[in-house]
Amino acid sequence: MIDKNRYRIVSVLAALAVSAPALSAQPPQLSEEQSAAAAANYQQYCALCHGEDRQGHVNDHAPSLRSTSLMTSGMREIYFTTSYGRFGTPMAAYLDEMGGPMTKYEIRDLTLWLQSHVATEPYTPSYDAVDGDIDVGKKIYAEQCASCHGQNGEGGTGTALGNQAMLSLTTDNFLRYAIEHGRDGTEMAAFGETLSDEEIDGVTAFLRSRATGWTVEKPVLRSPPPAGDYVLNPDSPKAEFNLKDDLYVMSADLLEALQARKRIVLLDTRSPAQWQVYNIEGSVPIPYYTEYSELDTFLQDLPDDGTMIVTYCACPRAAAERVNTMIRELGFTNTAVLWEGIRGWVSFGYPVYQGQTTAEVQPAATGAGQTAGGAPSGP
Ligand code: HEC
Numbered sequence: 234m235i236d237k238n239r240y241r242i243v244s245v246l247a248a249l250a251v252s253a254p255a256l257s258a259q260p261p262q263l264s265e266e267q268s269a270a271a272a273a274n275y276q277q278y279c280a281l282c283h284g285e286d287r288q289g290h291v292n293d294h295a296p297s298l299r300s301t302s303l304m305t306s307g308m309r310e311i312y313f314t315t316s317y318g319r320f321g322t323p324m325a326a327y328l329d330e331m332g333g334p335m336t337k338y339e340i341r342d343l344t345l346w347l348q349s350h351v352a353t354e355p356y357t358p359s360y361d362a363v364d365g366d367i368d369v370g371k372k373i374y375a376e377q378c379a380s381c382h383g384q385n386g387e388g389g390t391g392t393a394l395g396n397q398a399m400l401s402l403t404t405d406n407f408l409r410y411a412i413e414h415g416r417d418g419t420e421m422a423a424f425g426e427t428l429s430d431e432e433i434d435g436v437t438a439f440l441r442s443r444a445t446g447w448t449v450e451k452p453v454l455r456s457p458p459p460a461g462d463y464v465l466n467p468d469s470p471k472a473e474f475n476l477k478d479d480l481y482v483m484s485a486d487l488l489e490a491l492q493a494r495k496r497i498v499l500l501d502t503r504s505p506a507q508w509q510v511y512n513i514e515g516s517v518p519i520p521y522y523t524e525y526s527e528l529d530t531f532l533q534d535l536p537d538d539g540t541m542i543v544t545y546c547a548c549p550r551a552a553a554e555r556v557n558t559m560i561r562e563l564g565f566t567n568t569a570v571l572w573e574g575i576r577g578w579v580s581f582g583y584p585v586y587q588g589q590t591t592a593e594v595q596p597a598a599t600g601a602g603q604t605a606g607g608a609p610s611g612p
């Protein structure tokens with residue numbers, strides 16, 4: 234029993250060490266304190282979308298973080314996805330150097346903590362490329378996968394399989410494992426039961442073919458506005474809205490108020506890493522995991538004159554509602570939550586400030602090893 238346990242922890246670390254050498258020097262087992270800290274980090278940063286019990290699909294179709302399938306095959310991917318996020322989806326980067334709130338050690342501990350709930354021994358998918366017939370895969374994808382994962386891999390109930398960040402941070406064999414074994418406890422079926430090995434190879438190769446000549450977008454970070462600039466149009470009359478359910482403001486009404494240069498405060502409650510990539514101009518990043526005391530300090534910098542405070546996120550509303558509730562509890566009652574969220578806002582074609590991005594074209598990913606090697610591990 235003890236030996237088995239030791240084997241398990243060593244192999245988990247081996248899995249992390251392959252791609253994250255800096256982590257291998259750390260203690261091999263989570264202490265009670267580390268475990269408690271990881272559990273608290275999970276509740277603070279992840280539960281909103283992935284669920285208090287890691288069950289997934291609470292907001293934004295965030296995947297299950299307790300399926301045996303993912304926990305067995307995905308240590309490396311969980312670590313990287315949590316660190317770097319999946320640009321273009323609601324899954325943000327949580328690593329401090331990416332603008333997120335956690336250190337790499339906290340992310341490693343959280344990864345180990347998630348895995349510790351599952352009784353199986355982790356399996357590390359090889360870096361080898363999966364060879365398969367792309368045409369066969371393309372047909373299977375259209376017939377059996379697109380309904381959940383989107384015609385162009387843009388995602389739906391299933392994750393965005395055409396997402397560049399996802400494809401760059403995962404190996405072929407990790408994807409193949411998910412297709413063959415499914416994700417227990419979710420809508421993702423085990424296709425090993427209905428497709429042949431060749432067909433699974435084909436659909437894996439098809440997904441990988443979407444990553445040929447893939448582009449990594451690197452956001453250029455900028456600082457949040459200083460305290461003096463929190464209120465937009467401070468000398469104008471305050472914005473007033475007809476709120477739905479005494480809480481929600483519609484995108485069209487918010488746009489009108491901004492165009493009429495009304496006095497207003499806009500709070501972006503997503504992770505600051507996402508704020509830096511694109512946001513509604515003039516917004517201040519106040520992430521959903523902000524503590525009461527920090528929020529209280531922040532609110533003291535605002536004039537106590539009934540200026541409308543609008544919170545928004547991409548969830549479309551869960552994170553914004555959480556911060557809005559706290560703000561109201563702290564005594565500010567003229568507040569609202571953006572009904573459609575920032576993705577709805579963008580879909581209406583309303584203006585956003587785009588953090589400048591520099592596109593770096595990577596060489597075609599011929600093997601998964603190269604792909605993972607090209608993952609953004611540097612500063
Ligand atoms: C705002 C909602 C949200 C929050 C908060 C969030 N996630 Fe996610 N996460 C998502 C979504 C949505 C996806 C799927 C994105 C896609 O690929 O389409 C995802 C994907 C993932 C994946 C990939 C899983 C897989 O099946 O490959 C991991 C791992 C993950 N998140 C871990 C975390 C961790 C750990 C935290 C907390 C530190 C966290 N997430 C916080 C929304 C969220």
Ligand code: HEC
Binds near residue numbers: 289408421
């Ligand atoms: C009924 C909906 C549905 C269908 C059909 C479906 N999937 Fe999925 N798939 C999902 C969901 C949902 C997830 C995320 C699992 C979770 O919630 O943890 C997923 C996850 C995956 C993953 C893991 C991706 C990641 O982000 O880690 C892969 C790979 C995948 N699916 C491939 C396929 C392929 C290939 C097909 C077709 C042969 C397919 N899926 C068909 C719903 C579906």
